[in-house]
Amino acid sequence: MECKDFIHWLRNRENRQAEEENEALAHALDCPDCAMLRRVDRKLEETIRTGLGRVEAPAELKSNIALLAREKPKAQLFQHGWFLIPVAAVICLALLVLLRNPLPGQLDSLEKIARLSEKVHMASVPMEFDAREVKNIPAWFQERGVSALAIPSFPGRHFNLQGGRVYRLGKIETAYLLYNADGKRYSFFALPTEKIPLQLVNNQLYRYPVNRCVIEVWKDADRVYILVS
Amino acid sequence: MRLAYPHLSLVFNVAFRLTGNCYDAEDLTQETFTIAYQKIRQLREKEKCRAWLLTILRNLYLRGRSKKQPELLEVDESGDDYWLLLEKYFGAPSHDELVDEVGLAEEVQKLLLDLPEKYRLPLVLYYSEEFSCQQIAETIDLPIGTVMSRLGRGRELLKKKMLRRQRQAEGAVIFPAFASKSGKKRTG
Structure with missing residues (x-):
């Protein structure tokens, strides 16, 4: 082996062949310069190993990471795809419901007003007061938080007031009066205009038949009235 | 966890x-x-x-x-081969002064930071964690040939920097204990 082969052997650290080693060592014995190069290189190698010795992680960091690990399950819960599926499903369902019925409980269409009032009418709910006992009906309602009710006259109709109560149509509290005329029951609801997100023409009668009932809706200034017969 | x-x-x-x-x-x-x-x-x-x-x-x-800061692109100022540099520095050994090997070991980390990351990581895993080339290849997901060449190149770059640093040190001589007094001519 010559010096250049020896240096090649030194350089080729990762691919050294076992048989070359004996030749190289024999050459080093014979060539002090090459032997010195090998020794210096080995010394540099050791110096790198010493200089790059393992550094231990500080204890505080270890405990921080351990803490982090304990928090993991909570954080991981949100990482799971399966966790998101029911959440997404619920959101979709809620969106669907909202799309079909954007403001549940709101009297946002005449059709809804008609259906709800017909339902109340047919349910024959008990009255809270008897017409013979209460003289000032608007005041009775006002005491119960329902704004002043101006009872309209019903020209051409001979209605006898039976009683009244506060009743919710959807989510809106109304003044509910029950009338009787010719043996038939009539339900009457009065509520403030601002509670209904509808553009109704003043004093125009809207008439809706629902099942066997007829529902009449009209607006008079700041009141909306509903009559079910 | x-x-x-x-x-x-x-x-x-x-x-x-x-x-x-x-x-x-x-x-x-x-x-x-x-x-x-x-x-x-x-x-x-x-x-x-x-x-x-x-x-x-x-x-x-x-x-x-x-x-x-951007990654280092230029890694070798002179283009000298490590082994030629080694020969050059040890061509006429005549010094007897001791070298601060501990100081040089402390310098290794600083010199390592001057190398591009592609050489640094294999060197750290090899010297500090004592990984084999195969383990390094698996760890950093590179072909073993690439790892070997990066390791070899990185090692020589680092050693060259160490030699130069040592040379720069005032009055210091690299590992004089190993200096040969032989005047024999090199072969080949």
Whole structure:
């Protein structure tokens, strides 16, 4: 082996062949310069190993990471795809419901007003007061938080007031009066205009038949009235 | 969690060697484990946890480094071959002064930081963690040939820097204890 082969052997650290080693060592014995190069290189190698010795992680960091690990399950819960599926499903369902019925409980269409009032009418709910006992009906309602009710006259109709109560149509509290005329029951609801997100023409009668009932809706200034017969 | 935590020391050590200081290494380690815990489900092969952690660490480091300063492109000022440099410095050994080997060992970390990351990581894993070339290849997901060439090149670059640093030191001579008094002519 010559010096250049020896240096090649030194350089080729990762691919050294076992048989070359004996030749190289024999050459080093014979060539002090090459032997010195090998020794210096080995010394540099050791110096790198010493200089790059393992550094231990500080204890505080270890405990921080351990803490982090304990928090993991909570954080991981949100990482799971399966966790998101029911959440997404619920959101979709809620969106669907909202799309079909954007403001549940709101009297946002005449059709809804008609259906709800017909339902109340047919349910024959008990009255809270008897017409013979209460003289000032608007005041009775006002005491119960329902704004002043101006009872309209019903020209051409001979209605006898039976009683009244506060009743919710959807989510809106109304003044509910029950009338009787010719043996038939009539339900009457009065509520403030601002509670209904509808553009109704003043004093125009809207008439809706629902099942066997007829529902009449009209607006008079700041009141909306509903009559079910 | 049980998979990742045992590799904490390795991750910190590599982080320290890459950044060169304890504070950045701690931040980098903490960030690595935070991401690892968040994404542990993505780890399909549990036996590859170590490599996976080092990949996260390396990506975080490179991302952070690119924000601070661009990666070194020029690594060798002279173009000298390490072995030629070694020969040059040891061609006429005549000094007897002792060399501060401890000082040089302390310099190794600083000199390592002057190398591009592609050489640094294999060197750290080889010298600091005593990984084999095969283990390094698996860890940083490179062909073993590439690892061997980067390791060889990185090693020679680092040694050259060490030689120059030692040469620059006033009155210092590299490892005079090994200096040959032989005047024999080199062969070949």
